[in-house]
Amino acid sequence: MQKIIRQIATEIRVHEHQIKTAVELLDGGATVPFIARYRKEATGGLDDIQLRELEQRLSYLRELESRRETVLNSIDEQGKLTPELRAAIEFAATKQDLEDLYLPYKPKRRTKGQIARESGIEPLANRLFADPSLVPVDEAAAYVKAEKNESGDDFTTVQAVLDGVRDILSERWAEDAPLVQSLRQWLWSEGLLSSKLVSGKDENNADIAKFRDYFDYDEPIGRVPSHRALAVFRGRGLEILDAKLVLPEPPEAGKPSIAEGKIALHLGWSHKARPADDLIRKCVAWTWRVKLSLSLERDLFTRLREDAEKVAIKVFADNLRDLLLAAPAGPRVVMGLDPGIRTGVKVAVVDTTGKLVETATVFPHEPRKDWDGSLHTLARLCEKHGVNLIAIGNGTASRETDKLAADLIKIMAKSAVAHAGQAQAAIEKVVVSEAGASVYSASEFASQEMPDVDVSLRGAASIARRLQDPLAELVKIDPKSIGVGQYQHDVNQSDLARSLSAVVEDCVNSVGVDLNTASVPLLARVSGLSQTVAKSVVRWRDANGAFGSRADLLKVTGLGAKTFEQSAGFLRLRGGTNPLDMTGVHPETYAVVEKIMAHTGRPVAELMGRAEMLKTLKPELFANEKFGVITVKDILAELEKPARDPRPDFKVARFNDGVEDIRHLKEGMLLEGTVSNVAAFGAFIDIGVHQDGLVHVSQLSNKFVTDAREVVKTGDIVKVRVTEVDVARKRIALTMKLDAAPARRDAPRDNRFESARPGAQNRGGARQGAPQPASTAMESAFSKLAGLKK
CATH class of the missing domain: 2.40.50.140 (Nucleic acid-binding proteins)
Incomplete structure (x- = not known):
């Protein structure tokens, strides 16, 4: 374990004791958001990005160590573990390096090289390679068998014996770890990813034409960007493209390739027209063409795909983070419009708390074309509920529905002038992504949230709530359904899910959650709270009314001291008995705040928001053995801006008038x-x-x-x-x-x-x-x- 800690510390460029403490906390059940926010003292201030990297590397290196132990035991049981081999295995830095070293000793099906060795041909192979001046045909005569053996292996001719020599040498060289690694690295630097249209495919077919850029394509494999790599692999999977790894310079007919030259150079052999040189050259060629070219292509395609998937997953995760942390419109009355043509435009109005207050369906488009009737219905809903923001889904008929909303805003503006005699704040409209709305509408949670509402209308409500609080609404949807991914179906789904889950968790906990209004999906993303515990919290709230303090959480079934420690700091409670419950100050540090209160002679309510006074306080005065200066500084910062939202202010893009198409x-x-x-x-x-x-x-x-x-x-x-x-x-x-x-x-x-x-x-x-x-x-x-x- 110390070896792992040392390596991660070197990679992240922090001290070993910081990594050791963080690993102990993670192993003890602490979450990344909790450690990053409330255990800065212990970890020396590791942030959530460093902790996520640490968590990922810790998992990989533990798997590597487990595999290393398995490999060592396997080779040792075969009686082939030399001190040099053990050292090489101990120093293998990656799983690939480890498998390269294990390859010659890995149990495998009986190969041609093994068959030749079992038939006693290995001494001949060794002699011919060591001394190419020997005549292969003459030397092989002594190894010819009179008949096939019991297994049916046939070495009854000189050519069969020489083929055995070829199989032994090529197999040995193909399992030479330094050689394989050097060729792999050279190909990654110089080899080309090449793709062509599969013969017989119609390039004018719409589905095939999407891959036109790759019908005659090659690019250095080590520099292929993620989106192009995944496009090629997708085309290959659909049997539209034929993808290969090709050498930077194709060999001339009858001459050895660059790869074969590199193998010969590694072996320290060159053709000097000696009797056995032609045989050895054939062995070298066989090593490359039969043994290594396809396996290295497979290795490098795997590496390219994994690297491309990491980039694609990062793109998805970054976009998801931006979407979840988008500016919330806040407590405004919003009308959500889910566009449709034949089935009509679904309408849902939600109040300032996100509660659904009324729904409707209007038919402004084909085939009814009830434009005026639709405007009348929408205007009535706006006046009745005081709508000041319209959210329009970006699906089918979005353009036409946006025009409907524009006409509605004009009507409402004229009506406001007519009734009040002066212009009032105009209703704003925003086109929002409706990706995932249908998934939410048909979900079990949506049916519990809106049991008597038609599935099609639930989507309109979700679209409206996305403007009020994108984070609170989007956590109800599987992140993969939100539609901000690049080639998301082509990447490793478990890695994608794990990455996206971490993003959602980090976003939810960075913003904080209102304990008395949060839904089960939102609560389940809070540090330390599982889906089961989140349901228990909501059940307790429904049965007993609003929580009066964070301490009431301990009354919830299944929520013990450890869970309380992990979650309490991220749960906000407005109007409770303790003003600190609405802040990010953790209950475990309330005693520190009491010291600050005693020092200033002011109650906590008078401390909160008083930045000019709080900045004059020296953190050292309130630190103790458990909570040091770093923690006190965080407490003072939180008191300066209690319950601050890290998200930006809500703005609406101003589209140019007359530019609608x-x-x-x-x-x-x-x-x-x-x-x-x-x-x-x-x-x-x-x-x-x-x-x-x-x-x-x-x-x-x-x-x-x-x-x-x-x-x-x-x-x-x-x-x-x-x-x-x-x-x-x-x-x-x-x-x-x-x-x-x-x-x-x-x-x-x-x-x-x-x-x-x-x-x-x-x-x-x-x-x-x-x-x-x-x-x-x-x-x-x-x-x-x-x-x-x-």
């Missing part, structure tokens, strides 16, 4: 929009025309950008300029480099949307993400959108 866009237009999604190759922006535009990574900033999230995140409101519009294919290219000169309108346009071979952008060591012409960038990036939206 892609056909209204003109090159050079300056627009405001909301970032709807961020991918490795750029950001998608909702500019109010019901077709997201793309800001390619090269157009995000005047400086070089490798990751789009360095500049923007989901939910940001940004200013953009239109650079290109393709109405037929519904593609919009945007730039955030507003000070750059617009593209010349008289520039040649014949090939502006011609697809670029992805490999061409990266061959020869070109920087990934280097600036590209807008048309090339947009075409290449949009070609990946199919995978992004899957």
Whole structure:
């Protein structure tokens, strides 16, 4: 264990005692949010990012140590564990390195090389390789058998014996760990990922055409970005693409390849026209072509996929974090509109607490076209409930429904002037993602929350609540259904689920949860609370009324002292008996606050929010052996801004009047929009025309950008300029480099949307993400959108 602690400390660049303490806390059942927030003293201030990395590496290294022990025992039982081999195994840093060393000793099916060794041919193989001046045919004659053995193995001819030599040597070399590792590293640096359209496939087929960029593609495998790797693997899985690992320079006919040359160099052999040299050259070629080329391709494809999946999962997790921590509209009356054509637009109004107060269905679109009747119904609901915000789902008929909302706002504005004699605050409208709303609507929790409401109307209520508090509403939905992932169905699902779960947990606990209003799904994400305990909390609340203090939690069945310790600090309680219960101050440190109260002579209610006074206090005066200066500083910061919400203020993008359709866009237009999604190759922006535009990574900033999230995140409101519009294919290219000169309108346009071979952008060591012409960038990036939206 000390070895693991030392390694993680080196990787994270902290002291070993910090890692040791954190591991002990994690093993003791503490959660990452709890340790990061309330055990800074013990861990030396490790934050949640460091702790998540520690948690992941701890799991990997423990698995590695367990496997290392298994390998050592297995080789030892075979009587082949030498001191040198033991040392090599002990120092193996990765699972791959460990398996390379274990390969020659790993129990396997009877191979041709084993058969040849069992037949006594190994001494011949050793002699011919050690002394190539020997004549193979003459030497092999002594090893020819008179007849087949009992197993049917046939070494009755000289050629069969020499084939046995080939099998023995090639098998031995293919299991030479240093050789395999050097070839693997060389191929990762120099090898090419190549893909072609499978013979006989119709490239004009719509499903096949999505992979057009990969019909004739190659790129250095070590520099293939995540989205392209996953696109190739998806096309391969669908049997549309034939993907291979190819050498940087194909061998000339009849000549050895570079790979074969590297094997010979490692072995210290070269062809000098000696009698056995031709045989050894064939053995080297056999080692590469039969033994190593396919296995190394498999290894490197696995590595490429794993690396690509890590990036894709990180993109998903980052976007999910941004979405969950998006600005909440707060306690406003919201009307949710779930657009539909034939089935109508579902309407749900929720009050300032998120309670569903009324529903309706209107039919403004085909086939009824009851536009005026729909406006009348919606206006009545707005007046009756005081609606001041409209949330519109971005699904089918969203554009048409957005226009309906715009007309409604105009009607309500005129009505307000007519009745009050002056203009009042206008109702605002926001188009929101409805991804996952249908999943929530049909869930067991939705049926418990809204038992008498039709499934189709529940989605409208969810859309409305997403504006009030995105975090509280989206935790009710499986994160994989929220729709901010890149190739999410192509990645390891357990790794994805684990990563997304950690993001949700971190977001919920960073914001805090109202103990007296939170739903079961939200409570279940609080540090230390399981689904079962969360249900018990809600049952207790329903039976006994609102919690009066955090201490009342200990009255809940199944919620003991350990769970209370882990969860209490993240649960907020407004209007309780102790004002500290609404803050992030943990109950275990209330005694520290009492010392502060005694020192200042003020009750806690008069301390909270008094930043000018609190800043004059010296933390050292209130620290003790259990809670040191770091903890006291956190307490004082919390008292300065009690129950502060880390999320930004709610804003609505102001779309340009008269720009409601892609056909209204003109090159050079300056627009405001909301970032709807961020991918490795750029950001998608909702500019109010019901077709997201793309800001390619090269157009995000005047400086070089490798990751789009360095500049923007989901939910940001940004200013953009239109650079290109393709109405037929519904593609919009945007730039955030507003000070750059617009593209010349008289520039040649014949090939502006011609697809670029992805490999061409990266061959020869070109920087990934280097600036590209807008048309090339947009075409290449949009070609990946199919995978992004899957």
